[in-house]
Amino acid sequence: MKVEVFKTNIVDSLIANSFVFELMLLFPSAQINFDLDDCDKILRIKTESICVKTIQRLFSEKGKWCELLDD
Structure with missing residues (x-):
């Protein structure tokens, strides 16, 4: 399993x-979850295969942003 961690600008739990x-x-x-209590509003995705650009495109289409954090 691979885990990718993103910094986001999501602040609302409904969003x-x-x-x-x-x-x-x-x-x-x-397995996907947000940690909105973290100062970076973390998004964690744990899966076998992941496409970072697809995730970033989804955020962009919704007027939000995310940035992949380095290990």
Whole structure:
């Protein structure tokens, strides 16, 4: 399993939940969660295969942004 961690500008739990729903459509076997209490508003995605550009495109289409954090 691969884990990718993103810094986001999501601050609202309802918006975060809608992103989780849409990301689950793209990555059905993934484990996806937000940590909105973290100062970086973290999004974690754990899955076998992931496309960072697809995730960034989804955020951009919704007027939000995310940035992949280095290990």
